[in-house]
Amino acid sequence: MTERDPTDAVPLTIADGSVRASVSLLRRNRDFRKLFFASVISLGGDWFLFVAINGLILDTTGRAIDVGLAILSQELAFFLASPWAGALADRLDRKKLMIACDLARMVVCVAFLLVGPDTIWLAFPLLAILSIFAAPFDPASSAAIPNLAEGEDLTIANALGGSLWGTMLAVGAALGGVVSTVFGSQTAFLVDAASFLVSAWLLSGIRRPLSEDREIEEHPSTLEATIETLQYAKQDDRVLSLIGVKAGFGLAAGVLVLIPVFAIQVFDAGDIGFGILMAARGVGALVGPFFGHRLAGSGHRRIFPAIGIALAVFGASYMALGLAPTLGAAAVVIFVAHLGGGSQWVLSTYGLQRLVPDYIRGRVFAVDFAMITLSLAGSSLLAAALSDSVGPRASAFILGGVAVSWSALWWVLTRKVRQRPPFDDEPVPGPGAAPA
Numbered sequence: 001m002t003e004r005d006p007t008d009a010v011p012l013t014i015a016d017g018s019v020r021a022s023v024s025l026l027r028r029n030r031d032f033r034k035l036f037f038a039s040v041i042s043l044g045g046d047w048f049l050f051v052a053i054n055g056l057i058l059d060t061t062g063r064a065i066d067v068g069l070a071i072l073s074q075e076l077a078f079f080l081a082s083p084w085a086g087a088l089a090d091r092l093d094r095k096k097l098m099i100a101c102d103l104a105r106m107v108v109c110v111a112f113l114l115v116g117p118d119t120i121w122l123a124f125p126l127l128a129i130l131s132i133f134a135a136p137f138d139p140a141s142s143a144a145i146p147n148l149a150e151g152e153d154l155t156i157a158n159a160l161g162g163s164l165w166g167t168m169l170a171v172g173a174a175l176g177g178v179v180s181t182v183f184g185s186q187t188a189f190l191v192d193a194a195s196f197l198v199s200a201w202l203l204s205g206i207r208r209p210l211s212e213d214r215e216i217e218e219h220p221s222t223l224e225a226t227i228e229t230l231q232y233a234k235q236d237d238r239v240l241s242l243i244g245v246k247a248g249f250g251l252a253a254g255v256l257v258l259i260p261v262f263a264i265q266v267f268d269a270g271d272i273g274f275g276i277l278m279a280a281r282g283v284g285a286l287v288g289p290f291f292g293h294r295l296a297g298s299g300h301r302r303i304f305p306a307i308g309i310a311l312a313v314f315g316a317s318y319m320a321l322g323l324a325p326t327l328g329a330a331a332v333v334i335f336v337a338h339l340g341g342g343s344q345w346v347l348s349t350y351g352l353q354r355l356v357p358d359y360i361r362g363r364v365f366a367v368d369f370a371m372i373t374l375s376l377a378g379s380s381l382l383a384a385a386l387s388d389s390v391g392p393r394a395s396a397f398i399l400g401g402v403a404v405s406w407s408a409l410w411w412v413l414t415r416k417v418r419q420r421p422p423f424d425d426e427p428v429p430g431p432g433a434a435p436a
Contacts, residue, residue, distance in 0.1 A: 021156050022156055022159070025157060031207055032145070034202045034205050038203050042105075042195045048188040049192040051275055051278060053070065053115070054067050054260050055274060056117075057070055064265075065384040065385060065387075067260060068254070068385070072381050075373045075374070075376050075380065076373075076377050077128035077135075078134060078135050078369070079377065082367070083366065085139060086367065087366075088140075094362070095210050098141060101134065102200035102203065106200075108130045109196065112186075112189040112192075113189055115185075115189075139362045139366040140210070142161075142365045143365050145161065146353050147210055148208060148210070154353065158346055158350040159293050232360055238351065238422065241417050242352050243364075243368050245344060246344075246345070246348055246368055246372040247371035247374075249314070249372060251406055252400065253379055254378070254382055254383035255396055257380050257387070258383055258392050258395055261392045262277060262321070266392055267326070267327040267330070276327065276331055277330060277331055280334045280335045281338045284336065285339075288338060288342020292342065295309070300354075303347050303350075303422045304414055304418045306344075306347055307344045307347050309340075311344045311403060312403070312404055313339065314337050314340035314341040314403050315400045315406075315407060317336040318399060319404070320400070321334065321396040352368060379402075
């Protein structure tokens, strides 16, 4: 059960006020608070590193394709590691697993000090190694949240988790741009290393188990675990739909490669401009989760229609980026894009947390992350190649169109899902719940 402060015995809902409800949960629930702030600190460091290393790559080579290859090295390594990572998240003590991943990533971040203009090639394998240790951490963290927060608290925890990513993107990217410009990229690498050490320390203080007790301890092989997960998802079209929407989102999310290109080459704003655009992306992702939960309605009856609309907003906004005349205008459309992107991400994650039992939840999230990682890797490479060949503006328009097209296809494919109750304990969505 959720630990509660005796002065706040009644939990608040998002409808009571997003900020008030979030503060109440963090104050009442000690273990979730530690998990949350561990992620806050490590994610902030990650965005320091992201801005620093991609700025260094682009400044050194002058080619967008190299930024795409850097992202590809991360995403492909994450994808390849995901099958065994999901199995570990369901087999091992999730807290110990996450701490081990944090400490390993700390060491890798220190190794980034060896990267410079003459050794830029070293950034690519180091980014891949960093992703290998992130692969078990992310599904373990997502799978653990329902064991620390229940009922309406799970809704708030889910929104906080989604907004956390956006918050630290906004703060970390903006500060990372400034720090990289003023103090150099190596300072950003050290900040990221320190963030993982602090995260591991916070995680060590969590008291409650992050997994349910297993009556029978199973040790399937990685292949068996992967097959079992895919069979489970195939049996429930709601789960399949939620995994599918993120995979399709990843097909267009390679526009991330274009953000430094727009900042540095289109608007000539350097790392500071890069930080501003990434911060706009983060603010959108910060607000999006809370907006998404409200859009889904009472009891999340409209969760599937809300996801489809949010994905369309993401795509249409990036199409508009191709027409943005100034850095400020680009920041606005990127904010709106990730208002939609953050909404669909957090709602699809929440749906999986509600629907999937604990014994297989880590593996389902590993598949979920693996699918978006694979599609994002291909999309990033495509975005970079398009940027070098037809220009960043045309590239943004094309990839935004991919997201709009996928949202329309997903809408058609999930028609039967939208006509049924989204969860077994919820009423059927009423007339008007979904647009015609």
